[in-house]
Amino acid sequence: SQKIEQNSEALNIQEGKTATLTCNYTNYSPAYLQWYRQDPGRGPVFLLLIRENEKEKRKERLKVTFDTTLKQSLFHITASQPADSATYLCALNLGTNAGKSTFGDGTTLTVKP
Amino acid sequence: SAVISQKPSRDICQRGTSLTIQCQVDSQVTMMFWYRQQPGQSLTLIATANQGSEATYESGFVIDKFPISRPNLTFSTLTVSNMSPEDSSIYLCSVREGLSYTFGSGTRLTVV
Numbered sequence: 563s564q565k566i567e568q569n570s571e572a573l574n575i576q577e578g579k580t581a582t583l584t585c586n587y588t589n590y591s592p593a594y595l596q597w598y599r600q601d602p603g604r605g606p607v608f609l610l611l612i613r614e615n616e617k618e619k620r621k622e623r624l625k626v627t628f629d630t631t632l633k634q635s636l637f638h639i640t641a642s643q644p645a646d647s648a649t650y651l652c653a654l655n656l657g658t659n660a661g662k663s664t665f666g667d668g669t670t671l672t673v674k675p
Numbered sequence: 676s677a678v679i680s681q682k683p684s685r686d687i688c689q690r691g692t693s694l695t696i697q698c699q700v701d702s703q704v705t706m707m708f709w710y711r712q713q714p715g716q717s718l719t720l721i722a723t724a725n726q727g728s729e730a731t732y733e734s735g736f737v738i739d740k741f742p743i744s745r746p747n748l749t750f751s752t753l754t755v756s757n758m759s760p761e762d763s764s765i766y767l768c769s770v771r772e773g774l775s776y777t778f779g780s781g782t783r784l785t786v787v
Contacts, residue, residue: 596775605679605767605778606718651717655774662708663776665717 564589566666568652574672575642583637583669585652592654595628595635596663600649606665609650610637642673677702677770681779688758688786695754696782698768703748708769708776709741718767724751758786 569584585595594613598606612619612628612635619626625638639646649670653663678701688694698707706725710718721741722730730743744752755762763786768779 594774598776603781603783605681605769605781606776608775608777611774653776662720662723664720667715667717 564664566590566652566654566664568650568666568669571667572670572672574674577643577673577675579642581639581642581646581671581673583650583652583671585635585637585666587633587654590633590654590656590664591630592656594655595626596653596655597624597626597635597637598651598653598665600651600668606651639671642671644673644675647672676772677704677777679768679770679777679779681768681782683782684780685783686785688784690759690786692758693754693756694758694784695752696766696768698751698753698779700749700770704770705748706771707745707751708771709743709751709753710767710769710778712765712767712781714764721753721766755784758784760786762786 565588567586575581596611597609599609600606610619610626612626623640627636649668651665651668653665655663680699682697708723709721711721712718720733721736722732724730724743724745726745726748740756742754765781765783767781769776
């Protein structure tokens, strides 16, 4: 069956370090993959999208990689700040007209000052 | 990007009653999506609502329990009917913009 796994439920790092979050999937062939940030009591907010034919995408301090052979995406936040503390969700989309994405359970990141 | 207003933001309801959640978008959109997010879990798609046609429900969700209206291209409602404590969750509406999604702020529902 199709499955999305995000790394450990919680990730704690020191301010200034790089946070690396993992999204693994099985039995999918996604056309693209998205990363969202969700703060408590709020809906998810879109951060980055990477297509199946792209290896890497960057946006300011954020970087996403996509390895379709390993069936894995890595999400990096460099020079992390306490304000980066949130839950981060990956979402896969098969690229069909239905337009539906399937979300992982999320990783909660805490950046300590 | 689109701005979505969702209300109520939270509610506490008695079992057996129904709650209607409203979602207003500041632009016209073809598809609107309704999700459920149970505590500590990710988003599960309930249904896709197209204007002018019946909503399409995902496996495990039925129209009698979660009736949806989509009267125009900027508005939708989701009703949680005959509620039980298992329906306690966060309910989110969403629209697709390009290849990504914009979400409302969610409705935190507690059924007692």
